[in-house]
Amino acid sequence: MTLTENLFENLRMELRRGCLTLAVLAQLKQEHYGYTLRKALAGRGMEIDESTLYPLLRRLETQGLLTSEWREEEKRNKRFYRLSSEGEEIFTRLLGEWNAINTAIGNLL
């Protein structure tokens, strides 16, 4: 990987980091467990690695933005996540920020 590609990759990761949280919160208005959430996000063009998504879910739950419960589905125990009430409030505010940034970038380009 050349220096420019390396730099681009670092900046891309940085740019994506905040967007991933927003995408996960947006998708978890409906209940999902890890794998179906990953598939749902990928289906809408937001690919996330397993090793990034699953720990992110844990972190968001620890921060109180998600709630989870273990439930059996298709003979397997799975942990289902959904947005908490605090998560909904934070998501709305983050979405406002996202829209403002999007508009600003749009104005700049």
Added chain:
Amino acid sequence: MELLDRYLDAIKKHLPWKRQDDIVAELRANLEAQLDDKETELGRKLNDVEMEAWLKQIGSPIQVAARYQRQQYLIGPVLFPTYSYILRLVLSWVTVIYVVASVATIAAQGSGVEAFAGLSLVHVALRLPWIWLINAAITTFIFAAVERVSARYPSKVSPLQPVTAPWSPLDLEPVDTGDGDWAKPWSFAKALAEIIFGYVFFAWLLLVPHYPYLMFGPGAWYLASLPYKLAHAWWPFYWWVVVINGFELAWKTVDFASGGAWQKRKVWRNWAMHPLSLIPLGILLTAPGQALFLAKTAAANDAALAQANKGLHTALIIVVAVVVLQLLWNATKMGVEAYRKRVAA
């Protein structure tokens, strides 16, 4: 499946022990569901090669487990600026205290100038990196502990805030040009006054040996009555002080007379004079027998005199050490500034 079990078991070993079962159970459910999808798509089970490639693509067990750690850094971005500032302060003060204490200890052992400049000093210098390392480690440990406690018990500890003292732009120091006060324009009146007072001081300096009361006042007669006298080393010391002052005064006079040079005090004149001050100090330091005061009579040659001479010698060593450190500090500052300017250019 066997490879997946081994993979999950390897991840488990690197997870926080309190949550490892829960995390592995969830990870297993997600990966097995993903595996089912893959196998349904292929219409058969994955072979070992495909399984290996898939698990490798997810990431090494250590990397995957690391993502589940609550804290992946020792000191976070909120605390780091304070940590960096405190670390620099600690290392600076530790260096000063260590060097002064070491030099004072060497001097107190009475091993003389040779030991001061010799092996003892080398020993002190060689130990300095260890002192830095230990103090940096202690400082880092304290900050890392604060960071960890704050991350581990977020409900019990108030969120970390950057440590900043109340400040106002008006309280900030004037811009340092790198030359300090010496770079400030010097008015004609100030330059003239400096030269006039310089000559008055020089005349006073020349008269002091003949009229000691000019320095000590009435105390001169009391000192004369004591059974002690100055050692011979004071004379070369005195004449070096005279020569250095005369040299500086002549330099200033030439600058003043050359027109316009008085408007800016010369930085390098200060630089030239500073090392010169080490010469008279060195003369006193190398006085024969380290004796700066002698007894006028054999009867006065007592333990109190020896103790006083030893104390003065120790004090001189400390003064020389401070002057040398100041010189090194200024030279380092100038070097760093010159390097910074060169890099910036």
